[in-house]
Amino acid sequence: xxxxxxxxxxxxxxxxxxxxxxxxxxxxxxxxxxxxxxxxxxxxxxxxxxxxxxxxxxxxxxxxxxxxxxxxxxxxxxxxxxxxxxxxxxxxxxxxxxxxxxxxxxxxxxxxxxxxxxxxxxxxxxxxxxxxxxxxxxxxxxxxxxxxxxxxxxxxxxxxxxxxxxxxxxxxxxxxxxxxxxxxxxxxxxxxxxxxxxxxxxxxxxxxxxxxxxxxxxxxxxxxxxxxxxxxxxxxxxxxxxxxxxxxxxxxxxxxxxxxxxxxxxxxxxxxxxxxxxxxxxxxxxxxxxxxxxxxxxxxxxxxxxxxxxxxxxxxxxxxxxxxxxxxxxxxxxxxxxxxxxxxxxxxxxxxxxxxxxxxxxxxxxxxxxxxxxxxxxxxxxxxxxxxxxxxxxxxxxxxxxxxx
Ligand code: CTP
Numbered sequence: 001x002x003x004x005x006x007x008x009x010x011x012x013x014x015x016x017x018x019x020x021x022x023x024x025x026x027x028x029x030x031x032x033x034x035x036x037x038x039x040x041x042x043x044x045x046x047x048x049x050x051x052x053x054x055x056x057x058x059x060x061x062x063x064x065x066x067x068x069x070x071x072x073x074x075x076x077x078x079x080x081x082x083x084x085x086x087x088x089x090x091x092x093x094x095x096x097x098x099x100x101x102x103x104x105x106x107x108x109x110x111x112x113x114x115x116x117x118x119x120x121x122x123x124x125x126x127x128x129x130x131x132x133x134x135x136x137x138x139x140x141x142x143x144x145x146x147x148x149x150x151x152x153x154x155x156x157x158x159x160x161x162x163x164x165x166x167x168x169x170x171x172x173x174x175x176x177x178x179x180x181x182x183x184x185x186x187x188x189x190x191x192x193x194x195x196x197x198x199x200x201x202x203x204x205x206x207x208x209x210x211x212x213x214x215x216x217x218x219x220x221x222x223x224x225x226x227x228x229x230x231x232x233x234x235x236x237x238x239x240x241x242x243x244x245x246x247x248x249x250x251x252x253x254x255x256x257x258x259x260x261x262x263x264x265x266x267x268x269x270x271x272x273x274x275x276x277x278x279x280x281x282x283x284x285x286x287x288x289x290x291x292x293x294x295x296x297x298x299x300x301x302x303x304x305x306x307x308x309x310x311x312x313x314x315x316x317x318x319x320x321x322x323x324x325x326x327x328x329x330x331x332x333x334x335x336x337x338x339x340x341x342x343x344x345x346x347x348x349x350x351x352x353x354x355x356x357x358x359x360x361x362x363x364x365x366x367x368x369x370x371x372x373x374x375x376x377x378x379x380x381x382x383x384x385x386x387x388x389x390x391x392x393x394x395x396x397x398x399x400x401x402x403x404x405x
Contacts, residue, residue, distance in 0.1 A: 007183050008176075009037030009249035010229030014085035014117075016110055017057075019047020021160045022092040022126040022169035027052060029091055030060050032176050037229070037249030039063075041081060045097065045110045062245075069109045078109055082116030086230075087183045090114075092126030092169045095137045101149075102140035120182035121149045124175050129165035152178040189402040190395065191232030193273040196265060197225040198312075200240030202258045204285035206304060207294045214280045215356075215363040218242030220328070221278035223391035225250045231395060233274070238264050240279055258282050258309040265312055269323075274398055276326040277313050278352075285309050317347025324401045326350045326394065332357040339373055349401050350374050352394055360384055372397055 013033050017026040026042075033040050042057035042065050054065035066077045082088075090097065097110070101123070106112040123144060131137060132154060141151055153170025170178075185191060199221020201214040218239060225237040226247045235250045238261055246252045255261045258281045269275065284306035294300050313327050327348045329339045332355065339353035354370040356362030361369045361384065368390050372380040374397070382393050 006037050006249070007180050007185050007232065008033065009232070009234075010226060010247075011038045011086040011183055011249075012084055013038045013040050013179060014081060014088040014113070014119075015040050015042045015057075016045075016088065016090040016093075016097075016114070017042060017048040017052065018045040018090065018092060018094045018097040018110070019050060020092045020094050020126045020169075021051060023048045023051035025169055025172065026091055027056050027060060029089075029172050029175055030057060032172055033089075033179065034061065036176065036180075039249075041065075041085070043081065043110055043113060045094075046108065047094070066109060069112055071109075078112040078116055081109075081113045082118070085117065085119050087120045087122065087179055088114070088117050089122040089124065089175065089179050089182075091122075091124035091175050093123045095125075095127045095131040095134070095140075098123065098125060098137060098140045098144065102143040120184075122152060122175065122178045122182050123149050124152045124170050124178075125154050125167075126169035127154070127167050128159055128163065129167045132167045150178050150182050186232030188231035188233075188395075189399045190228055190274070193233050193402065194268075194271050195225075195228045195233040195235045195274045195276070196238065196268055196272045197221050197228065197235060197276045198238045198240070198261060198265065198279035198281075199225065200242040201280040202240045202261055202282045202309075203256050204258065204282045204309075205256075205289055206286045206301075207290040207292065209293050212282055212284070212286065212306075213241075214282060216240070216242075216280035217364040218244050219364070219366065220368065220387050220391070221276075222247060223387040224276050224278055224394060227388070227391040227395045228274070228276075228398075231399075236268050236272075238268075238279070240281075258285065258312070262310050262312045262315070265316070269316060270321075272323055273402065274324045274326070275313075275316055276394070276398070277316075278328050280330065281309065281312060283309055311346070313348070314346045320347060322405060324349050324398055324405075326352065326398060329353045330356045330362060336371055336373070339371065343373055343375060348375060350394075350397055352390075374401075 040061045106115045155168045157168040200218035201216030203211040203213045205211045229235045229249045237252045253264045287305040287307045325348045339351045343351040369384045370382045
């Protein structure tokens with residue numbers, strides 16, 4: 001099922017605020033971008049800091065607002081800020097900043113970052129009418145337009161000091177629309193597709209204190225959810241307990257047990273085009289839950305009876321209805337053989353086999369190495385990389401499989 005995707009979901013927006021009275025409106029703009037599912041990094045010029053404080057944006061976006069090139073020098077902030085942006089929006093933009101952007105001056109963190117940008121750019125000017133109409137500003141705006149920068153506004157209306165005229169910051173909705181247009185719809189086959197990702201390790205309670213669990217951190221599944229959303233997928237993340245922050249632009253369903261995970265997935269699956277099951281599901285659960293803490297000397301803990309949990313993926317494989325099904329296999333030995341066997345037994349299109357007996361792959365760490373095996377015979381080895389990059393490779397394979405349908 002294809003539905004119009006929210007193009008900002010999962011995208012990363014750099015929001016640059018410069019010094020004009022309209023700077024206070026940028027806080028609402030940040031909220032609107034967040035509501036659209038984007039992550040937002042705010043950046044303030046020194047003059048903007050006289051109108052609004054970094055704390056406002058840090059509170060709204062949950063991201064630190066670096067103030068100059070020499071803060072966090074280990075990170076080289078202007079390079080990092082520019083590279084992570086999918087789109088940059090300058091709002092409000094003063095005549096001074098427009099001039100610097102046009103000429104390519106890089107004398108502070110904002111302008112150095114601007115010169116590093118390799119993504120679509122939106123500029124929303126705000127200034128007095130005379131400054132806007134000045135030949136210098138108009139020439140600078142024309143230069144920016146020629147470079148592909150989208151200029152939104154300014155509008156006519158009340159300005160600072162009681163004046164009225166052209167120069168007012170464009171409406172928030174117009175700026176958000178310009179950012180959407182700049183990003184453009186994703187051309188990924190995942191755009192607009194319903195994607196279910198499961199992540200984390202289920203917990204099967206024994207009593208109010210104890211549970212049967214496993215070492216899964218959820219990192220691989222969260223990386224997949226973020227990546228699928230970044231490509232325009234409408235993602236439901238079914239998350240067993242973990243310590244990660246909910247990704248923006250993704251609907252998160254927190255569950256604890258395998259049975260809860262199964263019931264959420266089953267309720268969503270009819271509409272789904274893709275299911276990626278990175279979760280480590282407990283194969284067994286205690287046959288009985290004690291709502292009172294079991295005492296050590298009762299003897300009951302030494303003989304907990306277990307019953308088998310439903311195999312969620314095998315159940316989905318049995319009623320596939322054309323959707324792409326991706327499984328994971330965490331193995332210690334004969335990894336590929338076990339992976340191929342699971343691929344067949346569970347009716348999958350793709351299985352991601354990874355070793356969990358190495359320090360740099362598998363549970364909890366940020367890196368992984370894997371072999372991707374497809375039902376159509378394809379095999380792809382991914383040497384040691386980050387879980388984010390491996391998520392990209394898995395999504396590439398899913399895109400190919402979708403494109404074949
Ligand atoms: N899986 C599932 N439901 C289960 C067990 C596993 O959906 N009850 C899914 C996992 O999310 C994973 C894949 O099946 O994508 C393989 O899980 P794994 O635990 O490696 O496979 P098992 O079939 O449980 O085999 P074994 O534990 O014997 O290796």
